[in-house]
Amino acid sequence: DTAVSQTPKYLVTQMGNDKSIKCEQNLGHDTMYWYKQDSKKFLKIMFSYNNKELIINETVPNRFSPKSPDKAHLNLHINSLELGDSAVYFCASSPTEGGGANVLTFGAGSRLTVL
Amino acid sequence: LAKTTQPISMDSYEGQEVNITCSHNNIATNDYITWYQQFPSQGPRFIIQGYKTKVTNEVASLFIPADRKSSTLSLPRVSLSDTAVYYCLVGAYNVAFSGGYNKLIFGAGTRLAVHP
Numbered sequence: 001d002t003a004v005s006q007t008p009k010y011l012v013t014q015m016g017n018d019k020s021i022k023c024e025q026n027l028g029h030d031t032m033y034w035y036k037q038d039s040k041k042f043l044k045i046m047f048s049y050n051n052k053e054l055i056i057n058e059t060v061p062n063r064f065s066p067k068s069p070d071k072a073h074l075n076l077h078i079n080s081l082e083l084g085d086s087a088v089y090f091c092a093s094s095p096t097e098g099g100g101a102n103v104l105t106f107g108a109g110s111r112l113t114v115l
Numbered sequence: 116l117a118k119t120t121q122p123i124s125m126d127s128y129e130g131q132e133v134n135i136t137c138s139h140n141n142i143a144t145n146d147y148i149t150w151y152q153q154f155p156s157q158g159p160r161f162i163i164q165g166y167k168t169k170v171t172n173e174v175a176s177l178f179i180p181a182d183r184k185s186s187t188l189s190l191p192r193v194s195l196s197d198t199a200v201y202y203c204l205v206g207a208y209n210v211a212f213s214g215g216y217n218k219l220i221f222g223a224g225t226r227l228a229v230h231p
Contacts (some may be wrong), residue, residue: 004158035221041157041200043221090158102149102206102219106158 006091006107010083013081014115020077021110023091030096031055032074034066037088049074050096052084078112086114119203124226135225137203141186146205146221148179148186153200153224162201164189193229200224 004025013019025032034046035055047054049068063079078085090113092104118140127133147166151157151159163170165177165186176189190197203226 037204042223043219045201045219092158102147102164102204102221103161104151104159106160109156 002027002107004107006092006110008110009071009093009108010111010113012113012115013074015081015083016080017081018077019081019112020075021089021091021112022027023107024073024076025091025093026072027090027093027105029093029105030071031101032068032071033092033094034074034076035090035092035106037090037109043090045069047074047076081112081114081115084100086087088112118220119205119222121201121203121222122223123223124228126230127193128230129194130192133193133197133227133229135188135190135201135203135227136185137188138185139205140202142183142205148177148183149180149204149206149219150177150186150202151173151202153202154166159202161222190227193227194230195229197229198227198229202224 008022012015017097031050033048035043036046037043037093045058046060047066051071052068065077066074074091088109090109091107094101094104147164149164150162152162153159163172163175163177165179167179170177178187184222202221204219206219
């Protein structure tokens, strides 16, 4: 039973389109994240939600809109896709308290290719 | 936020012990040191975490000197399957101390290549 699951795993689309990536965790964690990993393999945090509340927004373009319907789900919607949005997007979750706050469980990633 | 510095890449051979050192000169009092491993086409995976001295689990050991300005991840007797990118991060033990959130920053990581 996958702890953090993301769908879709692969996404190929044209510039200007709108797409969504879904994430679900069954670990009971309070905090969820979206990270972006570009072609140079740098992992950059985009957003973090704690109990459905946005707590981190790392200067991400407004075209990116996260939504957390409940603390087990964090979806990412991207409007007007650009070539530079091509990357692997990772969802992660962690507990909030104690040393576990640093222990993130990542999903397998969603590879987005914008043509 | 404490910045981390690690070697870009390392090479080793099967059966050898590998030590990867990470510098974090600006580590805060309530920061813990956490290491992750990432294989190609997978998300990062937690390996080990520590605050000071030495921590050991079934995968690795983590050595942290008294001043906590650096840490060393030790992988005993590596195999080909240990070829991966290893990330060192520092972050607050309790998010309450960091204003209610924990912004874990991943650096470039260390690419470890294990050869036969």
